[in-house]
Amino acid sequence: MAPSVNVILKNPLLRTLSRMMFSLPTFFPFQDMDAEGKDFLKRRGRWSVGRGTEIDIWKDNWVVGIDNLGRHGEGQTRRGEGWDANRIKELFPGNIAELINRTPISLINKKDNFVWPYRLDGQYSVKSGYHSAKEEKDTKEEIKFNKASTMHRILPVNINLYQQRCAIKPSCSICQGENETVEHALLLCPWTRAVWFGSSLQIAPTANNVSSFEKWMIDTVRKIKSGTRKEQDRILCKESAHFSANKNQSRIEQLATEYHNITEGCSTNNIPRADRYRERRRITWRPPPQNRLKVNTDAAYHRKTGTAASAVVIRNWQGKIITGTTSRFTTTSAIAAEAQAYREALIIIKNLQILNCIIETDCLPLVQAIKARMPIAEADAIIRDILQLLDEFLDVGAT
Incomplete structure (x- = not known):
């Protein structure tokens, strides 16, 4: 049996190597398609990784930036959460391993989702x-x-x-x-x-x-x-x-x-200035109402190396810092980096049981996608996590 993507996930609940048949989600009009049409969708579409159980690690397209991997080897995984970097290095050459580690993955929703990368929202259309x-x-x-x-x-x-x-x-x-x-x-x-x-x-x-x-x-x-x-x-x-x-x-x-x-x-x-330095601009912090906290998120992304950094700061109406966090990671795009910072903020809110707060980011496309409840293809797995977390905290405002 071919292994599924969960073979390289560090999740204790996902240690099965069972492989299910490829299936397309309901928004793909595959019912009326012949074999050639179904093969085209499978070849050109891409999976957004959740649990990884619906995805063939070698045959399906799930790594952002390349087609299916082809067979390099098989193996088990160890316990944990997210990508198993050590196992990935054992199975794949360096450049492919780096891209796998960059690929966004769901930590909350954990549902594999087939997206169409030729549209911003990931939804298939006849025209695209x-x-x-x-x-x-x-x-x-x-x-x-x-x-x-x-x-x-x-x-x-x-x-x-x-x-x-x-x-x-x-x-x-x-x-x-x-x-x-x-x-x-x-x-x-x-x-x-x-x-x-x-x-x-x-x-x-x-x-x-x-x-x-x-x-x-x-x-x-x-x-x-x-x-x-x-x-x-x-x-x-x-x-x-x-x-x-x-x-x-x-x-x-x-x-x-x-x-x-x-x-x-x-x-x-050899490195564009726009990739080395973010545009300097004046930012004025606006305090929340007295009975609320404000959570600010931001991220920076270097396109050539794929490295990113995020920051989350929680302050009260007086501007006093309650808590915060920073992290470094690799990802596929600037919007994915901003989405990951936003998700990190929601995870902190959930863990600390912070009620009645406002989350603020300077990434307009991300805010628009969240308010419209419409995932963005390149950050599909992360945005689905964000939407699920927001459903759990109805008193959290998004701006």
């Missing part, structure tokens, strides 16, 4: 399904065409033109150093190598790691997928098509200039 299916189809066709073109050696590189007596010499018309093969034109020419390195992929092809374009592309796609970049196939085929379509000297010189400009200050400018 159509665009997702079309994008998937277009990407496959682009990759298929590029593979066929190179595998059959039909690209008009000089070596092919020379063999067909359509070119005077087989050497590269740009660098004049090597014969212009497919590998040289798309990967190994000094000019195109500079462009590859300056692109969003930041790849440096060399004669040592390129034996054939076909093998290089397959290996690169595999590495990109393991690195969890979104739309990886589309990125790759667009990059390769871009190089083969722009052969004129002026364009190459422009790309080389851009490459040098990008790499010149890479040591100091």
Whole structure:
């Protein structure tokens, strides 16, 4: 039997390895779908992790940023709460283990929920399904065409033109150093190598790691997928098509200039300022009524590393601090970090039995989602916890 996601959860109540059949929630119109449609929803949708018992750890999509994991190993879990970081490190390579630890998980609601990541609210719609299916189809066709073109050696590189007596010499018309093969034109020419390195992929092809374009592309796609970049196939085929379509000297010189400009200050400018520092702004704290407490939450998130920090402060109407907490963690987005801080505040309120209080956050999308009782796809598990906790404390106000 295939293990479910609870095999890597630290929850003493969830030690079963039983695997149930995949099922879609009621808001997905699967009753009238054929097998291909159901497979599409399963392939493109994503699970929000609660207990983990409804999710196949290897076959289902549940880690934010990548598709299904494929099989790497199986095992038991130890007691506790949340992700079992040590067990995850044993089962998965470093980059995947890091993403699993970032994936939000429910601590209160603990129900697995299938979400549609192509809408903000996680709800499937025919329109979003159509665009997702079309994008998937277009990407496959682009990759298929590029593979066929190179595998059959039909690209008009000089070596092919020379063999067909359509070119005077087989050497590269740009660098004049090597014969212009497919590998040289798309990967190994000094000019195109500079462009590859300056692109969003930041790849440096060399004669040592390129034996054939076909093998290089397959290996690169595999590495990109393991690195969890979104739309990886589309990125790759667009990059390769871009190089083969722009052969004129002026364009190459422009790309080389851009490459040098990008790499010149890479040591100091590789992290956007917006990711290093939060915007400084004046904040005025407003006291609650005399008979109430105010709970303020805030979070900071670093997109490149996935690290986040949250703070919760509880004060009375005079501004005196009653209690508070801070924490550091990894997550998938800024909204998920803000939601986690909000959930932490509610857990403190519940544990301390604080009645008649107000929770305040500066994250407007989160407040709107809570008041509308509409989860956000990227923080679905956390927001469902928040809604359940708010139902238990009706005298807690959310602003």
